Amino acid sequence: MSRPFLLGVALAAFVAAPVLAQERDADGRQLLLDLAYALGESHALRQVCQGEADQYWRARMARVTEVEQADEAFDGQMRDRFNAGFASRRGQYPTCDQDSRQAEQQAAHRGQTLALKLSQSMRQVRKAPDSVAEGEAPR
Template identity: 35%
Template sequence: MNKTVFHGALLSALLFAGASSAVAQAGIPLRGPDYFRDAAELAATLGSAHAIRMRCNGREDQYWRRYMADMLAYEAPDRGNLRSALVEGFNNAYSRTSAQYLTCDNRAVEAEARFARAGQEISGRMATHYFPKETRKRGPN
């Protein structure tokens, strides 16, 4: 798995998501049911990856949690239902995955790689679907 590619796609999705208000003003609907499903799925994926990373590297490793913090900063900077739902999804996935992977073994490492690939797919889908190429080129006005 190429983590650099995943991180680039995730950061791109998060950065484009930061321009969501400008894009919404341009008349492109962004936050329909598909958007909420993808955002919730990405939050849960990050929570699962974070659980395994902490299991393997210790509590100091906040690698995936930082991605979640970035996502919240861009997608749900203010308190509200969206932010609460994303945090809850992250935390629930973290708890489930922590209970499932009690040791850092090959199975856990492979699972983190699967979560990273899934996160890359979700973030790529979000960037492509919610922020079409022509909108990304223009950027905020």
């Protein structure tokens, strides 16, 4: 399986049961910013080989911002990080070659790792309360 496919699967799991950005702790918000940067990198590197019309990773970023429903300031930070990742890789890899393809794989792997961490943190936030907290009497 290709790394971009795996990242897509991880992102799908991430957005399937959203936790809003404002419900995340500082570490979760930082993971979102790091993911936005990785998506920007992936977008630039994919476009180098697939062409400017390819919007695969930009569409994924749009979905993340839609699902997160972040306040205006944090939404702007995520977009800025996406654009910074895009600019850094576009400048570094202006042509499609083995190096740019390898960099795309690395960016996709980094994004996949971040998406999985976010997905795991969502499960912890949404973890069912213990039986005592639900009102059951201790035995």
